[in-house]
Each structure stands twice: as C-alpha cells, then as structure tokens.
Amino acid sequence: MESKIRHVSLTNERMSDLATLFLQVFGRSFDPEDLRHKYDTSFLGVHELGLVAMDGNCAVASAGILPQRFIAGDQQWLGAQVCDLAALPEVRGTGLHDRLLAEALNIARERGVDFFFTLPNDQAHRALDRHGFSWLGRMRGFRIPVATFPLGRLGRRFPLIQRLHLSIASRILNQSKGADSFQNSHAAAGALCIDYSRSYVLRKRRRPSAIIDAGGTPAWVAADSALEIGDLETAGVDDLDPALGALSRVARRIGCSSLLFQCTAGTTLETALSRRFMGFESWPVGVLGCRPHVPLKDLRLNFGDMGTF
Ligand SMILES: CC(C)(COP(=O)(O)OP(=O)(O)OC[C@H]1O[C@@H](n2cnc3c(N)ncnc32)[C@H](O)[C@@H]1OP(=O)(O)O)[C@@H](O)C(=O)NCCC(=O)NCCS
DSSP states (O other), X not given: OGGGEEEEEOOGGGHHHHHHHHHHHHSSOOOHXXXXXXXXXXXXXXXXXXXXXXXXXXXXEEEEEEEEEEEETTEEEEEEEEEEEEEXXXXXXXXXXXXXXXXXXXXXXXXXXXXXEEOOOHHHHHHHHTTTXXXXXXXXXXXXXXXXXXXXXXXXXXXXXXXXXXXHHHHHHHHHBOOSOOOOTTTTTTOBEEOOOHHHHHHTTTSSEEEEEETTEEEEEEESSSEEEEEEOOSSGGGHHHHHHHHHHHHHHHTOOEEEEEEETTSHHHHHHHHHSOOEEEEEEEEEESSTTOOGGGBOOBGGGSTTO
C-alpha cells in the first residue's frame, strides 16, 4: 500500500477529505466548513502547513499544524500547534503516520516556525515523543456547576435544541460583547503567550463567542454545553468573585450548565480557582523548539488557545 501513498498539503480543497477521515477515526461528524475556518491562518501570512496522506482519493492519515503569533515581552515568535493527528486503524503501527508527521514538521520549520506546542491524548503523546517533544506538565481544568435549564447539554443530543441554544447564545453574547481583541492575560508578566489580535480572535468564532465584561475584567468566552472561559484576567486570588458571578449569570441565561476553565498550572487564575474548587488534570502540554533562545519554559496557554475552542 505504502508506494501508492501521496503526502499533500492541507489546503481548503482537502477539508472534505479530512472530515471523512475524522468521521472514521473519531466516530463523529465534522463540518468541512468548520475545519476550513480553523485552518485559515492566512492573516499571519503563513498557512497550509499541515499534511494529509492520500491513498488514491481517500485520506488515510493527517498531521495538522496551526501557526500562531506569540509574544514574550517585546519579542515575537512564530509558534505552531501540532494537532489533528489521525490515522485509519488499518495503517496504524506501520510508520506511515510517523513519516507524515516528520515531513509536516520539516515543512513548518522551513516556513519559519520557531517552536511547536501540542496538547495531545495518550496515543498522540507516544507519536510526539518519537519526534523529540518534551513535556511541561498538564493543564488544570475546573468545572463549576451553574443552576439552569441545560439547553446546551440537551443540544448535544437533539439538533433542534442545539439550533435554539446556538441562536440564544449568539444573541446574548452579542448583547454582552465588548471589544474585538484584548491583551492575553499572561502578556503583562512577559510570558510566552499567543497574541490575541483581532484576526486571531475572529478566526476562532466557529461557535457563539465574545469578549465580555465579567465583573469589571474582560473575559473571552464561548458557548457549548458549558460556558467555556477562553481567558480571564485576574489581578489576585481574592479577585475572582465578581468575575465568577458575572460569568455564571451569562451561563444561566444561555442554558450552559457549568463554567469550564482550562488553565496553565501555577498561574494567578489557576491558583485562585484551586483555592475554591476541586480541579482535574487535563491535557499534557508538549513543546519542541526549532531554534535556540525561544523561552519555552515560559509558555502559558489558555483554554482559548486550544484548537477546539
Ligand atoms: C495518533 C495516531 C495518529 C498515531 O498513529 P500510529 O500509526 O499509531 O503511529 P505511528 O505512525 O507513529 O506508528 C508508530 C508505531 O508503529 C511502529 N512501527 C512499525 N513499523 C514502523 C516503521 N517502519 N517506522 C516507524 N514506526 C513503525 C512503531 O514502533 C510505533 O509503535 P509504538 O507506538 O508501540 O512505539 C493514531 O494512533 C490515531 O489515529 N489515533 C486515534 C486518533 C487520535 O486519538 N488522535 C490524537 C488526537 S490528539
């Protein structure tokens, strides 16, 4: 089979093939339009870094590479998230995916990527180990229940309810919306973090989302079955109550039955949340530098930085 395999760039035209591959690998349907949106990083001047392995007209494996502009103090770096690693069961364990990923990483290096980061599951973790990724520790998750009619959760099972939920969420988040961009909450401390430019935030809007005022501080939120908190600036550990109150009120009106946070361990927000709530271990964070002096140990990620947000 191997000789017939071609590696092709993950262009707009390939998103239907990618969606078909994901349906077989992950067992649920993906909208090619959503995938197009996710991979449209043309605003950075760098795009189409990922690869798909094609056997004739059929996609058998994928390696997604999503470039993002990072800042660290007054320096800028081009980071790239390695994501959407998938292979059909019949080609796993053959090295086919390994070669695809190696080529995708090389193309990205040649196109100027300074470092890679990744938040994989266990299967992808092993594949990434082989490519030299090192691990910074896991994100910490916090789920805070909100008493409401669980429209979002029911929407996962019933498409009609989902449409209703999305339209309510869009309306309410639009009403509460503030700016189109804001400063990453880790930027002031000089951490290595994504530059939340207007184009970056707009590209993320596959689901109802907005930057809203949460009790005096900007919060970037997206509505799913939970109200997901993409980023939230907290001045100190005692500072959380007004923000949580405001976020819970928005979640209640939208029908999101919890607030969901994913934070880098040790950050102000994570410390503040862990004093009040029981957290859980979430995705591991892997990094791989492409050149010296990238301050990888200072990497701080938010929920909003995930491919799924
Ligand atoms: C993640 C995934 C894409 C990795 O694909 P894979 O085929 O398992 O991984 P590789 O192509 O790297 O294959 C490597 C394995 O094949 C073996 N192998 C056999 N022949 C090989 C060869 N010629 N060259 C390299 N490796 C070879 C390796 O030893 C390795 O085994 P090991 O993991 O026990 O060490 C695949 O497991 C998958 O699709 N999982 C489901 C989707 C998923 O969860 N994706 C992650 C989302 S974050």
